[in-house]
Amino acid sequence: MQSLTSRARPVERKPMTFVERLYLWNIWKGMMITFRHIFKRKATISFPEQKRPFSPVFRGLHILNRDEEGRERCTACGLCAVACPAEAITMEAAERLPGEEHLYREEKYAAKYEINMLRCIFCGLCEEACPKDAIYLSETFAPSNYQRKGLIYGKPDLLIPDPKENPEEYRKALGNRAKKQEAN
Amino acid sequence: MQVVLLAFDWFFLIEKLVLIIGIISVSLVIAMYETYAERKVAAVMQDRRGPNRAGPFGILQPLADGLKLFMKEEIIPNTSNRMLFVLGPCLAMLTAMMTSAVIPWGGNIEVFGRQVSLQITDINIGILYVFGVVSMGVYGIMIGGWASNNKFSLLAALRGASQVISYELPMGLSLIALLMLTGSLKMSVIVGQQMDGWYNVLYQPLGFLIFLICAFAECNRTPFDLPEAENELNFGYHQEYSSMKLGFYLFAEYINMFISSVIMATLFWGGYDIPFVNDAALMERIGQNWMALLQGLCLFAKTAIFIFLFMWVRWTIPRFRYDQLMNLCWKRLIPLALFNMILTAAVVLWLKK
């Protein structure tokens, strides 16, 4: 059989020479390899202080977005819940009352919006399904929890901070993935 | 009776007590920081950083580890033999600590106009004493493993014990060749000879190599860590142990490593001799006490190199199979050591003629 690459070597089964049978030389060679690794660049990073950059296609924790005036974008259309293959999203819709225009952008909004992070597979289909760009996946991990109910995220956990009231936190929470949407 | 007892040389007693306490605490601290060094060396050899959170550079890590071991739940299995179960780690620790009694840690110092030797006791049979205590180290493993009443522990204990008593033989034989050269079993005499002349390793390279390999085996370090082969025997003879009893076993291993490094440095690498320096001339210049301090530091530096060697080998060479281990001992090392012994005897006789 012809080999595909030139790197393949047949296994040598020659009887070992005396020096090889002593093993000392081979052990020394192995030890020099480990010794050289002492001076190599460390692969580890000191995590909390230093973070690895996420890939641009990374899909992390969900964020419910607001528009520039701080109004919630979500209209509770339910497309994300339908698109979700893991059926992690549930919501209840409510009608916007007069005087709430500064809170919700459309006439209908999600009174309850829950994502079960234990079920979620972070596929990002909800983000693709959303017609209003209301939900997107950020670059953070879902933190661990001692109880299951702590991992069912409601609206307070998911909503982004108001850009008018505290713009700094809004910018921090927005992340890199939302900017692309703002450009659209 | 009390009067006679009071006639005892109290200064001698106090001096020895201080020395014993000092050496034991030094060995404990060194064993503690060996665990830290082990993790650091493992880390840098695997391109990692190692413990660096507890204190600067993780320097407090051993304290945290010790605290963790203390806080853990103390479990004694129902079916175990309670007394022996507790006795096992105690014996391991005891034998590990006892060896340091005959090692000369430095030259004499002068305290209150009195010459104090930095050696707990300079007995006639120094090396044999070390050998005897090392051979007692088997009991810690065997008793612990048997008392756990667990198949894996028992298997590991038997393995460990047979390994230790097998490797004692080539170790003893390599020492015999060394003793033919020195003509004395006293540690202080052996060091003194090396201070005047060359180091023993130059006369006995083969003997040193055999001794080194046997020291690895006696300390149950990789590549000879079969007693605690975790992939075959779960965790070896200390599988049922928890909390500080487990800590004692692990600690005893590190103390053994330290002590065997010191012994190798003492027997083959000149002990507390400062290399490339005329000791007598330096002593004239800086005085006795400073000299002893320098010598002690020198011994510790040599020891540190050996400890690093232990760790370096651990993170390089994989574990032997059991039959390979026994083959190496009985078919390679013992004949080699015998050959070395006969060769040394012949050369010594020829030179003396």
Place this chain on the structure above:
Amino acid sequence: MSVTVFLFYFLSVLAIGSALMVVISRNPIHSILWLIGTFFAISGHYILMNAQFLGIVNIIVYAGAIMVLFLFVVMLMNLNTETEPKKNKWLKLAGVVSGGCLLLVLVAALKTAEKHGQLVQLKEGDIGLVGNLGKVLFTDYVVPFEISSILFLSAMVGTVVIGKKGD
């Protein structure tokens, strides 16, 4: 009473006590451990007599090697009080009689030995030190010494022969 004499009595009590425990204790493992204790006490006696070499060799050979083999055997066979077979009444009687005979012989031997009237010198004499012992062994007692080494050699050959039989 000086420290040496005190140590002597202490070690004697330790030796005899643990020797008794070897016989009394029901668990074979405990017996072995008590036996190791006995060896240590005897080594202590050797050291009191300034026979350091004998003391440490006693520990290395008996406590360090032979007792480990005993432990090996007992642990592997898992001898316990439960598995111990009930002994015959006559067997017990025979044991008592033979033990009594041994005691008689020992007492008789000790009685004759006492006539020499020579007590062991504590902390003195250097006959037990390595150099002197070696000289004595290789000059005055060289024939018995070599004969005993031949005995060991024959034992080694015997074990090899027995070990090879299975192949």
